[in-house]
Amino acid sequence: VRELQERLGVSAATVRRDIDRIDEAGEARKVYGGISALDGASQAGVAYARPYDENRDLAVEAKRQIAALAATMVRDGDAVIVHGGSTCFHLGVKLAERNIRLYTNSMPLAAYLSDHGHCSLTVAGGDLHREPGIIHSLSQAVPFYASKFFLGAQGLGQEGVMESHPLLVRSIVDLSLCADQIVVLADSRKLSIHARNVALPLSRIGTLVTDDGLSDADARMLEDAGVMVRIASGAIQ
Structure with missing residues (x-):
């Protein structure tokens, strides 16, 4: 500096x-x-996977607003899956005191809810992966079924939800089979990021919760693909 x-x-x-x-x-x-x-892949237009602690400090206010709106989609008595990631962590904090059943593979969120939450908590079984901060088993089936699966995204585009880390791709695919609806939480920056792997095609996504920086062109692309777009604002608490 x-x-x-x-x-x-x-x-x-x-x-x-x-x-x-x-x-x-x-x-x-x-x-x-x-x-x-950047390394060669990033210079070629492919995003690198940021460490969780680094990503956590980006676009914090937008993530909080997105999480607050997403929390209004959860009703008392619901069973929900909350994936790892910084935006989903904020959602988990919002849901901590709710009368719901919550399943997560997020190590940071599980630790927070064990100390501060009153919701019914189920934590994924398997190995602990400090990066990207999730618990995952390659062989163990997910013992949970939910009305909604909330997940973040490293990148989002016509291809769908994109991630660089293969383990995140695998966990997203596995958990997407365990919920009625899939809800992506991603601030508008993610629409300009292209990652290595497609975890889910747009056709699998029911709703995107994002901020008011979403461009008209991206909004049309998502709506044409059948994705419901919900815009968070600072008025949501």
């Missing part, structure tokens, strides 16, 4: 804001103390 500040003749705050903007746009990667060039 100091070197960029001296070379560009701007304040440290300006450098940090520009680093955040470039990082969120996927043009380079934010690292401790500065910024780093």
Whole structure:
């Protein structure tokens, strides 16, 4: 940061804001103390998988608003599946005190709900994968069926929900078979991100909950594919 500040003749705050903007746009990667060039895959237009702790701090307010709207889709007595990821973590926090049955494979969310929640909690069995922060078994069937499966996305486009991490793809596919409806929680940045693998095609998605940065073109693309789009706003608590 100091070197960029001296070379560009701007304040440290300006450098940090520009680093955040470039990082969120996927043009380079934010690292401790500065910024780093992307690897070959990222330069070719394919997003890299951010560590959970890094992704958690991006677009936080949009994620909270999306989670708040998604929580209104859950009724008392429902059984829901909440996937790993930072936006889904915010949803789990919103649902912690609700009279529902909640299944999650998210290590951070399971830890939070065990300390703060009163909902009926079922945690996925299997091996703990610290990155991407989920618990998953390659052989054990999911012992749960839900009215809704809530999941995030690294990227979202005409192909569907995209993820770089193969384990996330596998877990999304497995859990998608265990719910009546699939609801994607993704801020509008995700519509400009292309990841390596398609986890679910658009035809499997019932609803997208996103923020008001969604472009008209992307909204039309989603609606033409039969996806219901719900826009979160700051008025939702």
